[in-house]
Amino acid sequence: MNYPVWDVPLIGSTWVIGAIAIFHIMISHFAVGGGLYLVLAERKARREGRADWLEVIRQHSKFFLILTGVFGAVSGVGIWFAIGLASPQSTSALIHNFVFGWAMEWCFFIVEIATAMVYYYTWDRIDPKQHLQLGWLYAGSSWCTLVIINGILTFMLTPGASWLAVSDTGQEASRFWQAFFNPTYWPSLVLRTLICCALAGVWALLTASRISSFEKPALKTEVLRWSARWLIPAFLLVPIALAWYLSAVPEHSQKIMQAGISTIGSGMFTQVTRAALVTTMASATILAVVYFLALRNPLDFTPGHAAAVLFLALAATGATEHAREMIRKPYTVGQYMYSNGVRWSEVAAFNEDGFTTHSPWTATQMEKGELMFRGQCMNCHTVDGYRSMRRLLHGRDRRSIANIVNMLHERPATSPYKNFMPPLVGTPEEVDALVGYLDRMENGRPSGAALAEKR
């Protein structure tokens, strides 16, 4: 049950969250891996007495501060706004269950932001040893933000039996750590840490590519090669970590992952498999470009190449995050809350008492069918754009629409939508109101059986 007044035409609220989140992940993972990159690069340059390299790191730290401190922070706040509007129930559930977790997250975040600024503004102003210590403090605190948020993100996919046993009893806080260290926590943490290091390398390639091949060939070669090596752990270990992660996800999520292997059938989330293929192709191309250019022929590596690698990294990140979100369907919190905000435990009550009676938006403010649509469908569907209802219902009259809606409501074992879509809840009268609303949406007026009854 969501705010039914928030209507995002064409892209839907899903992609408002998706677009901000993908952008944020590209930057926030850089913020984590980049901290380690900066401090290790500085340590190496100082040990070897490389003033020219230190200058490159200083420039990189400025770029790093602006990108993570401004765009990372703004997009992070943007996610809060977006999820608060699109999924207030889910957001509320996460806040209430992880009050202590969020408190820790914000503490680490404040330390992270503060040290990033101090780190940049104290170049050559404090003792090099102290500057390095600042760098380590930044790297540690930024990684800790990942450690915390990873617990909350993975909880959404696999809250774990222990927490589920006490959910909706008021005792949820007693299982905080079980929920936090849930079944996918560790593989996800390893995966994300590896990706953070890889993205630190990718962003560093962008800075290093701007060093002149004619004026400073030796410096460019060294910095590019050293930065390119940051991608190696990810390419070697991600396949192992991914296999570990996939072994821990629920069986129905694995089925969604594999749904697109044999078919392109629509309505069955086959795009998840295809998104995984985009990730694979983009990653393989990054590997080829980084190996043949940045490692083997660094002087030929231009900002254009670095931008291409960055774009491919964005494509891989976007596709992977999209797939990760999709395999959670039909839940936002596995086996606890469906993607339309209805709790698993509320289904029977809503079917008995009515969905709209529990809505803060009463039927007097909005027609019941529309309220049902906005409350239960619009989280994932739009009228004319992404997952368009008009396209999905194209050519159907009222009777045919009623068949589908009733299938979603009754959820027979044969329903092809059972594994991907939440149950449609409500009394028979509400379900009928939704059918009427969808019929008018698709056909512009009552059609088929309804028309015959009227006549």
Add this chain to the structure above:
Amino acid sequence: MATSSFPESDSRAASGGIYQWIDERLGLSEIVALARHKVVPQHKHSFWYYWGGISLFLFILQLLTGILLLVYFRPGKDAYESVRQLTYDIDFGWLIRSAHSWSANLMVFAVLVHMFSVFFMRAYRNPREFGWWSGLALLGLTFVFGFSGYLLPMDELSYFATKVGLQIPGMMPGIGPLITDLIRGGADVGEATVQRFFALHVVVLPLLFLPLLGFHLYLVQRHGNALPPAEEARPVAERRSVPFFPNFFAMDLAMWLIALNVVTILATLYPWGLGAPADPLTPTPMGIHPEWYFMSQFQALKVVGRLIPGLTGEIFGMVTFTAILIFWAVIPLFDRESNGGRRARITAWVGYLLLAGMLIFTIWGYAGL
């Protein structure tokens, strides 16, 4: 005790020995020396040199994915069902089919870009006339590949689009109906047509295409990359070039990698769908049209038909097309002077007009759907 591992020097010697063994029999060193010796001009239009290689790569993709499709495709009455299985039942069948379809379309696009870039760089002039003619023949075969492959799924769209497409040869005065019947294998598009198109697509066309491609590549190797007129006018000392191997070859591979990414992204994000089975008894659906690379010709014929109705219009349309094709083919004989002149200017204008005409009629065709 015997050791199972080779010392490093031994392994190098072993690999060197294998290379030497192969080299003595196949002459690999000569090929590498030739590739190192060959140079490719570098100038502001060098980007267009890559389009021949991109076309070749997409053709290789066609071969590979086409062979995989052959494993499951059944021509004749099962054609639709076998493509349905490929798209909706068989593991990664949809990927192979989508990659085949997308790379086919991209190949047509790449070949067209290659042709116009060769044209505007005047790369058809002496001694590259046969390169131009063999290239045109390859383009023609590419079109026939596309046309014959489009029907094979036998869904509603491909069936009616083929019917519409066959109207073009059918308009040829006198022999048109005969040729159309021969292509169709009967009075209408049906199972016999699929069988014929299949034989054409997987046997006849590759048999023609591959030796012609070999000849085309031999000519490229023999004459090298042509310089555009502006570059040719520069003193030799000011011209720049890079070795074909490894410099240009590495860039070629990079272009192939980009092409592979484009094909993969299109095939995965926009997989090739399948419509309802073809039903000859249903009326032709609204908006049926041929593939995009035939759209300009289709639209031009429609316009001519409106302006000059009846047989006169059809004859006028076909005669005009034939005249353009003949002129396009004999351009190397018409525009021979390397230092410009009136004929060079006429040729350039013909090229601009043809390119603009193709773009305008294609857009017009889609806008009118």
